[in-house]
Every structure is written in C-alpha cells, then in structure tokens.
Amino acid sequence: MEQSRTFQAEVRQMLRDRILDAASDITTERGWGAVTMSEIAQRVGVSRQVLYRETGAKHALGEALVTREADRVVSRAAEQFRIHPASLADGIGAAAEATLISDVGNPLIRAIAAGSAGGDTELLPLLSGGTGPVLARAIGAISEVAAAVYSGLELPQSDIKCAIEVGVRLTLSHLLSPLGNPEDAAQQVRLVARRLLA
Numbered sequence: 001m002e003q004s005r006t007f008q009a010e011v012r013q014m015l016r017d018r019i020l021d022a023a024s025d026i027t028t029e030r031g032w033g034a035v036t037m038s039e040i041a042q043r044v045g046v047s048r049q050v051l052y053r054e055t056g057a058k059h060a061l062g063e064a065l066v067t068r069e070a071d072r073v074v075s076r077a078a079e080q081f082r083i084h085p086a087s088l089a090d091g092i093g094a095a096a097e098a099t100l101i102s103d104v105g106n107p108l109i110r111a112i113a114a115g116s117a118g119g120d121t122e123l124l125p126l127l128s129g130g131t132g133p134v135l136a137r138a139i140g141a142i143s144e145v146a147a148a149v150y151s152g153l154e155l156p157q158s159d160i161k162c163a164i165e166v167g168v169r170l171t172l173s174h175l176l177s178p179l180g181n182p183e184d185a186a187q188q189v190r191l192v193a194r195r196l197l198a
Contacts, residue, residue: 012054016064018044019055023065028107031114032062032123059122066126069108070134071141073099077171078145088150088160089197092167093190095142099171100182113176127176135172139165155197163196 022043026035037058041051055061077095084091103109112123127134143164150160167189174185 015044015046015050016054019046019051019061020065020068023061024069024108027065027123028111031111035061037061062123063126065108066112066123066134067137069106070127070138073103074138074141076102078142081142081146081149085149088146088153088155088163089190089193091146091149092163092193093186096167096171096174096189097183097186100174100178100186103175104178104182109175124176127172135168138172139168142168159197163193166196167193 019040022040023035025043026039035058037048037051040061041048044051055064077099080094080098081088081091084094109127112127139161143161146160146164147157170189170192171185174182174189178185
C-alpha cells in the first residue's frame with residue numbers, strides 16, 4: 001500500500017514538472033501573456049480538467065512556476081554559506097555572486113523581467129514584490145541555513161536575519177535590473193554585508 005502511494009506521488013510530481021516545464025517554455029518563447037491552459041494541456045498531453053486539478057487557475061500556475069524557479073536559485077545560494085562558514089558577510093557575498101553569475105542569463109527570469117518593459121507584468125510582482133511568494137520564502141530559507149551555519153560565531157539572530165534580508169533584496173534587485181556585470185554587483189552586496197555586520 002505504501003509503495004502504491006509513493007508511486008502515485010512520483011507520477012503526480014512528474015506530471016507537475018511537465019506542466020511547469022511547458023509553462024516555462026511558453027513564457028520564455030512568447031511571454032507569460034501567451035500562456036494558455038489549453039496550450040499547456042496540449043503540450044503535456046492531458047485534458048484541461050486534469051491540468052486545472054493539478055495546478056488550479058492560471059494565476060496559481062504562475063505562482064508555482066515562479067516559486068519552483070526561486071527554490072532552485074535559493075538552493076544554490078544557500079550552498080555558498082556552507083562553503084564559507086567563517087564569515088556571514090563572505091557567505092552573503094558568495095551567495096549573491098553564485099546567484100547573479102548563474103541566473104543573470106536564466107531565460108525564465110529574463111522573460112519575467114523583460115515582460116515588465118513590454119507590459120506583460122503579471123509574474124513580476126510574484127518574483128520581486130513583498131506580497132509575492134518568493135521574497136519571504138527566500139529570506140526564510142536562507143536565514144534558516146545561515147542560522148545553522150553561523151551559530152558558532154555568536155552573532156545575534158536579529159543581525160543574521162537583517163543581513164540576509166538586505167542581501168536577498170539587493171541580489172534580487174541586481175538580478176531583475178542589472179546595470180553592470182554580475183561580479184561587480186556581487187561585490188557591492190558583499191561590501192554592504194561587511195559594513196552591516198562590522
């Protein structure tokens with residue numbers, strides 16, 4: 001019985017991944033405004049009823065798409081703290097650098113950011129806004145990792161959380177609106193973190 005439940009959960013996750021992959025492909029090709037539930041259902045090979053049952057309406061699909069991409073970014077960033085356990089400021093800087101270098105060319109993030117210039121702004125608040133699912137989730141996940149990694153440094157938890165929030169917000173800003181190269185942007189984040197924690 002347990003094996004059957006595990007198999008069913010795996011099949012549902014595979015279906016969900018295929019749905020999100022299709023939504024990501026359409027968004028990067030033509031923008032979020034071009035995404036229709038009918039086209040996704042056709043690409044995935046399921047009925048619209050199955051699609052709606054798995055994802056809900058289009059807005060819920062957008063949230064799931066942005067959240068999945070953000071979770072990938074956060075996971076990569078969090079690893080940098082484990083690599084730099086002696087200094088929170090260095091961990092924040094390394095996380096910013098890894099994120100900016102890896103994701104500045106991310107086609108989905110570029111499509112979301114570019115959509116704001118073309119009027120297709122529905123996904124942008126999910127990625128950048130305080131009310132969207134990404135910012136609080138990213139700050140929470142990275143704060144949790146940082147609190148564990150830097151517990152021996154005797155930094156107040158409030159300082160860790162503050163530095164992480166500033167680092168995440170700055171990194172996200174540079175990611176969505178790059179003005180220079182990723183290395184310079186990461187150095188700026190590192191400098192702010194060092195001064196904040198000095």
